[in-house]
Each structure stands twice: as C-alpha cells, then as structure tokens.
Amino acid sequence: MPPEEPNTEQGAEQGGGKFYTFFVDGTEFRTDQQSLTCGQILDMANIPRSVGMVQVLEDGTEQACPENEVIVFEGPGRRFKKAPRFKRG
Numbered sequence: 001m002p003p004e005e006p007n008t009e010q011g012a013e014q015g016g017g018k019f020y021t022f023f024v025d026g027t028e029f030r031t032d033q034q035s036l037t038c039g040q041i042l043d044m045a046n047i048p049r050s051v052g053m054v055q056v057l058e059d060g061t062e063q064a065c066p067e068n069e070v071i072v073f074e075g076p077g078r079r080f081k082k083a084p085r086f087k088r089g
Contacts (some may be wrong), residue, residue, distance in 0.1 A: 020073035024053070024080045031073075039067035041080060052083035 004045040019030045020029050031044070054062040055071070056079040064083070065071070071078060 001022060021070075022073065022078040022080065028077075035070050035072045036063040037067065038069045038071060038080075041065075041071065042067070045080075047082055053080050054083050055080050 001074060008027050017032060019032050021028060021033060022041065023029070024047070024081060027045070029041075029044055036044075038053055038055075042051075042053055045053075047066055049084065053065045055065045058063055058076070062081075069071060
C-alpha cells in the first residue's frame with residue numbers, strides 16, 4: 001500500500017486555504033470542512049445512503065460508519081469504502 005499523505009494541505013483549488021483529503025473506494029475527495037458526517041461523505045461520493053459505508057482504519061480493520069457519525073479529519077487521509085453486500089446462497 002502506498003504511504004498516506006497528510007490530509008491538510010495548502011492548495012490553490014480551495015482559494016489558498018486549508019483543505020482536508022479523504023478517500024472513498026480509492027477515489028480522492030477534498031473538503032474545506034474539518035469534519036463531516038458519514039452521510040455527507042456518502043453524498044459526496046454519490047453512494048446511496050441505503051448502501052452504507054465502512055471506515056478502513058490504519059491497521060486495515062473496518063468499522064461501520066453510521067450516517068450520523070461525525071468524522072474529524074486529523075492526521076493522514078481517512079479511507080472509506082462501500083459497505084459489503086452479503087448474499088445468501
């Protein structure tokens with residue numbers, strides 16, 4: 001896995017202000033807000049809220065990310081992915 005970059009950077013894209021980076025299913029997203037709810041992250045990634053999302057922690061484990069949970073962006077970029085779908089059969 002490539003080394004993670006700090007998620008706070010100075011950038012021209014955001015008018016020269018601070019922005020925060022996070023990843024959903026390998027796609028990079030940026031925001032000028034220091035915190036977002038998991039529901040807001042789902043909306044930004046165009047993932048239906050009914051699908052859900054998990055946060056991938058630094059040690060590789062996954063943790064459920066309920067819509068109303070607030071994620072504060074500190075340290076390396078946070079990583080998320082769609083919640084896995086389970087099929088019977």
